[in-house]
Amino acid sequence: MNPPAAPAPAEATRTALILGTAQTLAWAVSYYLPAVVAPVVVEESGGDRTLVYGAFSLALLISGLCAPRVGAAIAQRGGRPVLLASALVLACGLALLGLLPGLWGWALGWMVLGLGMALGLYEAAFATLGVLYGRAARRPITTVTLLAGFASTLGWPMSAALVPWLGWRGTCLAYAALVLFVVLPLYLLVPRAAAPAEAAPGAAAEPGDPPPPAAWVRRSFLLLAVFFTLRAVISATLSVHIIAVLGGLGLSAAAAVGAAALQGPSQVGGRLLEFTLGRAAHPLTAARLGGALLPAGALLLVLAGPAAAVPFVVLYGASNGILTISRGAVPLALFGPKGYPVLMGRLALPILLAQAGAPTVTAPLVAALPAVAVLGLGGLLALLALACLLPLRPAPS
Template structure:
């Protein structure tokens, strides 16, 4: 629930709030959406530092503070009268995102539970799949009833008064002692560079595809000839399919996460391709894409945990997330350019290429693991 609150007040906020902000303030929409890109950029720059703090001190206080920082940013948004102040607010929100979203949480769980963190990560990503389902309708209702400023202020206050106490209650005290045992080994931890680059690329491509779909799906579907109502209805298929795939992952949790990564990348590639090439199968394509994207969040937490010792996992989660966040920051700008100059098919062609490339990268990791396993058996 805490992840739902923080995601809803940061990454997913402008999907509902951008239009009323642009209407009242008279700013171009690309500036409003650009504020999210700025927040993601700040989050990307701070992510490695965030992971180092988790490795040295534990993430309990950092996660607790994330709600306060994002909440303060929302209070500034609610009271801003100029674009520079609005951008400043999103710099603050981006700082809170680095402190409290998945990368910081996964690193914290890895420091706390080491190899046993997988079950907690899977359960949290399952519940967090309802983030848009819960927060978008609530925000939309609040905006309709009280206006976007009051809605933003109310959400910010909610984060400030709930996130910190609940994290301090849920996460055990004394985690810094466990983290301090991990921190000394960071200097000597050596990671396979090829594996690191492959995993980083897989996560970055998946994040870029997810961001493009999240920001542009309705516009792309309209560009393919669907009405606005039909496009919104089709987009609504993503949430349930994401959650359903995570439930299935729980049932098949004994499998190595590389197989989940392979299934995830294949579902995303097939789903996006169906949307692009088979208009009659758009609903099926979105269901497949949503299922694959739902598994992606689990893969992001479990695959490095399975392939790295705890010291490496905790230290590298933030560093590995930087390319993903940088890609996400640039995606709305590049996606908007493609949509404007090449239309919906241009966007989908780019997404298909990225999705197929991701399948290839996952196969390379799988091949490497199988070769290592065969070598160990031969020895």
């Protein structure tokens, strides 16, 4: 099988803009839905808060378990049919949320949404670009993450506006229609893959090239998986607890919310940095920079105290923004385009499992320790993760 031909810049940019727009909407109506809708569900149903939010964790668990099979499907069929299936499954899950009664209906809807997220969020989009454009997919991946970085900026206000008007069930049904009539047609515009990448991860980049040593492939993949999984533990924990932790530093409620709100713009700023200044650097170099920003922010906070809360959030957000791109770009640079969808599916499994379990597992620790100790431990964990990147090198020739 021949590798993907060098893409025309205009075509690659067009595909990235299509995927970026679709990803923004898909993230807004799935991953970012519970932040606004779940509290209303708890209030209206009188259900247990843990069960309501646990349904979302179950969705992430299902997404992680399905990710390797999704990667294999993209390798066999190309990304377009898988993304189309994701839109249909997401719409079905949202419709179930809107139509089925009780907490069992809520849980069933999220189980379906978990499959839809596995089929259609970042890993699937990155794998699609890898199949289409090979090693030239780095810049389209960055473009997709730049656009989708505004998913929460769009999703939370949109949900907050629709829920008082339509109710949470009507909002879910409206989102199902949005996926069917906007996201699905966008995915129909994604080019078909002429030659899906079927080789195993670490296969030769060109026909006739010797494959990299199997031991190098296993070691490099393990280091990457540990790095991104540890970072997922930190980001999943802080996504739930960051406002409380910042308040524990001594900030007022308004100041804690204001500081936490800087995370989103900082993520986009990190991605812009990678898109502009980082484009000439090797993806590993950019990932190491992104990995170093969080430990630096935690050290600053430990040394300076609450006065460094805003710089910490800015550095943390920029770190997350760069590493979102690195999740797609580093495996592509190290292992090449052949087998890339399969590898992305395998890499997504521990990451999504960590995202599903970390907020619950770390909650007692966050409650028991002083806020500065929590953030200091987060910095140490991020430093340990960074240590996994340092030994990584391109494949030996």
